[in-house]
Amino acid sequence: MTTAPDRVAAIADLIADVRLHPRRLDCLPQDLRPRDVAEAYAVQLAVHDRLAKAGRGRRAGWKIGCTTRVMQDFLGIDRPCAGGMFDRDLHQSGARFRHADMFKPGIECEIAVRLKTDVPMSGAPFDRDTIAAYVGEVMAAAELVDERFTDFRAPEVDAPTLIAEDFFHVGAILGPPIGDWPSLDLAALTGRTTIDGSLRGEGRGADVMGHPFAALAWLANHLAGFGLTLNAGDTVLTGSVVVTQYPDGPGEVTTEIDRLGRVEIGFD
Numbered sequence: 001m002t003t004a005p006d007r008v009a010a011i012a013d014l015i016a017d018v019r020l021h022p023r024r025l026d027c028l029p030q031d032l033r034p035r036d037v038a039e040a041y042a043v044q045l046a047v048h049d050r051l052a053k054a055g056r057g058r059r060a061g062w063k064i065g066c067t068t069r070v071m072q073d074f075l076g077i078d079r080p081c082a083g084g085m086f087d088r089d090l091h092q093s094g095a096r097f098r099h100a101d102m103f104k105p106g107i108e109c110e111i112a113v114r115l116k117t118d119v120p121m122s123g124a125p126f127d128r129d130t131i132a133a134y135v136g137e138v139m140a141a142a143e144l145v146d147e148r149f150t151d152f153r154a155p156e157v158d159a160p161t162l163i164a165e166d167f168f169h170v171g172a173i174l175g176p177p178i179g180d181w182p183s184l185d186l187a188a189l190t191g192r193t194t195i196d197g198s199l200r201g202e203g204r205g206a207d208v209m210g211h212p213f214a215a216l217a218w219l220a221n222h223l224a225g226f227g228l229t230l231n232a233g234d235t236v237l238t239g240s241v242v243v244t245q246y247p248d249g250p251g252e253v254t255t256e257i258d259r260l261g262r263v264e265i266g267f268d
Helices: 004-020 035-058 067-074 159-164 213-226
Strands: 060-065 080-088 090-092 104-117 137-145 170-174 190-195 198-204 235-240 253-258 261-267
Touching: 004 159, 035 170, 035 190, 060 170, 060 213, 067 137, 067 190, 080 170, 090 104, 090 261, 104 190, 104 213, 104 253, 104 261, 137 213, 137 261, 159 253, 170 235, 170 261, 198 253, 213 235
Parallel strands: 060 235, 090 170
Antiparallel strands: 060 080, 104 137, 104 235, 137 170, 190 198, 190 253, 253 261
């Protein structure tokens, strides 16, 4: 009989191989699907270990998905979900990617934060006010995602499966860091995504669980439950205020957050 550690290792081996040697899947084999959210996060952490050992660098931060109504409706998932990001996943505005290297690349418009100090587990549970003391910088950002599953809405591709594989994550593209964020009302800021100059959608910081720091607090509390912490220097994507937008081919994509700046992404 397969033990829980053996199951986690076997699922993580498969997902890490798909991430490192990209191929599209209809779904995970039935005997290699995380049984629940707890097992999914155990698999995710095991995948992170494999990606780091394969040369992706250290885990440099986290992404939070499904923090806005538009993304919950889009994905059919009604709760926040976390995923990891690695050194090689982080890019600066102006980054360019080969469209043909991905299956169906998408862009999400986000407010990102960078931690100035470690967030102690002893402080949990955090809320949007108490977590603010650990934030050093805020910036406009975009998340680059890719649909590694043929149809992510298929019943076999459930929330635990998507959690285990880091929720489509490919990379984060970051705008200039803003250290004077306390002077800004982050909840009131409007974000937008454009493709080749055409506006594709808008949203506000308040769409992220009422405030982007509420999502950050959720993440800190979530990690504490696994004996993990947010660390100084970690970058966190707090969730897309615009539903995922898919460039059809080569072109120019921009995400922008008022008062924080803009992020430019090119597809060749």
